Amino acid sequence: MDNQKTHQLAIIPGDGIGKEVVQEGIRVLDFISKHSPNNFNFETDYFPWGCEYYLEHGRMMDEDGLERLKNYDAIYFGAVGFPGVPDHVSLWGLRIAICQGFDQWANIRPVEFLPGVPxxxxxxDTDTLNWVLVRENSEGEYSGIGGRNFTGRGPGKEVAVQSxxxxxxxxxxxxxxxxxxxxxxxxxxxxxxxxxxxxxxxxxxxxxxxxxxxxxxxxxxxxxxxxxxxxxxxxxxxxxxxxxxxxxxxxxxxxxxxxxxxGSLGIAASANLDPERRYPSMFESVHGSAPDIAGKGIANPIGAIGSASLMLEQLGYAEEAQLVNQSIRDATAAGYLTADIGGNTSTKEMTDAILEALAKVYVKA
CATH class of the missing domain: 3.40.50.2300 (Response regulator)
Known part of the structure; x- marks a missing residue:
C-alpha cells in the first residue's frame, strides 16, 4: 500500500506466560493496523532472551543486546523469571538492563477498574476510579549501588550495603x-x-x-x-x-x-518510556512469568493488550489506543473473564472477545 508507515517492533516474549500473552497482544496490534483508517503496519523481530537463554548461555541476553535493540521503534516485552534462575539475576540481566541502558526513566502504570471484574x-462507586502511577524508572532504590563483603570473617559475618x-x-x-x-x-x-x-x-x-x-x-x-x-x-x-x-x-x-x-495483576499494563525518544520505549504487562500456569492457556492477556495500547499511544495512534482500551472494557462487561478475575475464559477466548468488540467499532465506521 502506498505511503504506508511501517513500525519496527522488537519482541521479547521472555519466560512463562510472557510468551503466551505477548502473542495475544500482537494479534490485537495486527488487527488494528489492518482496520485503522490510518495507514500503518508492524514488522516484528523476535529475540529469545530470558531464563532459558541464560541457562544455555550464562547471560539473560546477547552481549550486544542494547546495540541490536536501539534502532527499533518500540520493544514489546512479556515477562521475566523462571525456577532455576535467581530473580535478581533475571531482572537485572534483562528488564533493568534495558530500562537503564536506554534511560527509560518514566514508567507509566494505569490503575483501572474494569466493568464486570470483581x-x-x-x-x-468503583466505576469512577481511574488513576495512574508515574514511577521514576532509572535510579532511586534500583540504582544497583552497593556490594557484599566480609565473607572471610566466617559464617554469619557477611555485610551487604545497598544504596x-x-x-x-x-x-x-x-x-x-x-x-x-x-x-x-x-x-x-x-x-x-x-x-x-x-x-x-x-x-x-x-x-x-x-x-x-x-x-x-x-x-x-x-x-x-x-x-x-x-x-x-x-x-x-x-x-x-x-x-x-x-x-x-x-x-x-x-x-x-x-x-x-x-481485581488482578493480570489486568495491569505498563510503559517504560524514554520521553525524549532517543531510544525505543518498552511496553510490558506488570504481572510476572507465572510458571505455575504457563502452557495451560489460562493466562490473562489484558495486561499485555493494555500495554500494546500504551505502545499505540506512544507511536502516535491515540484514537486506536482508546479503542483498544474500550474494547477491553466491552469484553469484560460482557462477562469474558479469565480465571484470575473470577471466570473461565481462556487466554485466546479473552483476546477473541476483545477483537470482536473492536470489529464492531470498525464495522460501524
Whole structure:
C-alpha cells in the first residue's frame, strides 16, 4: 500500500506466560493496523532472551543486546523469571538492563477498574476510579549501588550495603512528566509519595524538587504523602487519586497494590518510556512469568493488550489506543473473564472477545 508507515517492533516474549500473552497482544496490534483508517503496519523481530537463554548461555541476553535493540521503534516485552534462575539475576540481566541502558526513566502504570471484574475494594462507586502511577524508572532504590563483603570473617559475618541514588535532575524530570500528564486529564492533580521522614537525604531532595516544580503548574492541584499513609489511602480514599508520582521502589509497590485492588495483576499494563525518544520505549504487562500456569492457556492477556495500547499511544495512534482500551472494557462487561478475575475464559477466548468488540467499532465506521 502506498505511503504506508511501517513500525519496527522488537519482541521479547521472555519466560512463562510472557510468551503466551505477548502473542495475544500482537494479534490485537495486527488487527488494528489492518482496520485503522490510518495507514500503518508492524514488522516484528523476535529475540529469545530470558531464563532459558541464560541457562544455555550464562547471560539473560546477547552481549550486544542494547546495540541490536536501539534502532527499533518500540520493544514489546512479556515477562521475566523462571525456577532455576535467581530473580535478581533475571531482572537485572534483562528488564533493568534495558530500562537503564536506554534511560527509560518514566514508567507509566494505569490503575483501572474494569466493568464486570470483581474488585477487591469496598467502594460505593468503583466505576469512577481511574488513576495512574508515574514511577521514576532509572535510579532511586534500583540504582544497583552497593556490594557484599566480609565473607572471610566466617559464617554469619557477611555485610551487604545497598544504596539509593537520587539526583536532582532525575527527580525533576519525572515529577515534571507527572505534572504534564495531569494537565491532559479531566481532573488536574498530582500526588507525590515519599518516605522522607526516614529517608532524610534522597527523599527530602525529592520533596524539595516537587515543591519547586509545582510552582510552575498553578493550575494543577497537589498533595504529598508518606508511602505508608498512601498505601492506606489507596484502600480508604481511592477517589482522591489521579496522578501519583513516586520513586522506583515505592511506585513499583503501590502500582501492584492498585492493580490488586482493581481485581488482578493480570489486568495491569505498563510503559517504560524514554520521553525524549532517543531510544525505543518498552511496553510490558506488570504481572510476572507465572510458571505455575504457563502452557495451560489460562493466562490473562489484558495486561499485555493494555500495554500494546500504551505502545499505540506512544507511536502516535491515540484514537486506536482508546479503542483498544474500550474494547477491553466491552469484553469484560460482557462477562469474558479469565480465571484470575473470577471466570473461565481462556487466554485466546479473552483476546477473541476483545477483537470482536473492536470489529464492531470498525464495522460501524
Amino acid at each position: 474488585s477487591k475494594l469496598n467502594h460505593p 539509593s541514588l537520587f539526583t536532582e535532575e532525575g527527580c525533576e524530570r519525572v515529577i515534571r512528566y507527572a505534572f504534564d500528564l495531569a494537565r491532559t486529564r479531566k481532573r488536574k492533580k498530582v500526588t507525590s509519595v515519599t518516605k522522607s521522614n526516614a529517608q532524610q537525604y534522597g527523599m527530602v531532595l525529592w520533596d524539595e524538587v516537587f515543591a519547586r516544580v509545582s510552582k510552575e503548574y498553578p493550575d494543577v492541584e497537589t498533595d504529598q504523602w508518606l508511602v505508608d499513609a498512601m498505601a492506606a489511602n489507596f484502600v480508604l480514599h481511592p477517589e482522591d487519586l489521579e496522578v501519583v508520582v513516586a520513586s522506583n521502589l515505592l511506585a513499583d509497590i503501590l502500582s501492584d497494590l492498585g492493580s490488586a485492588l482493581a
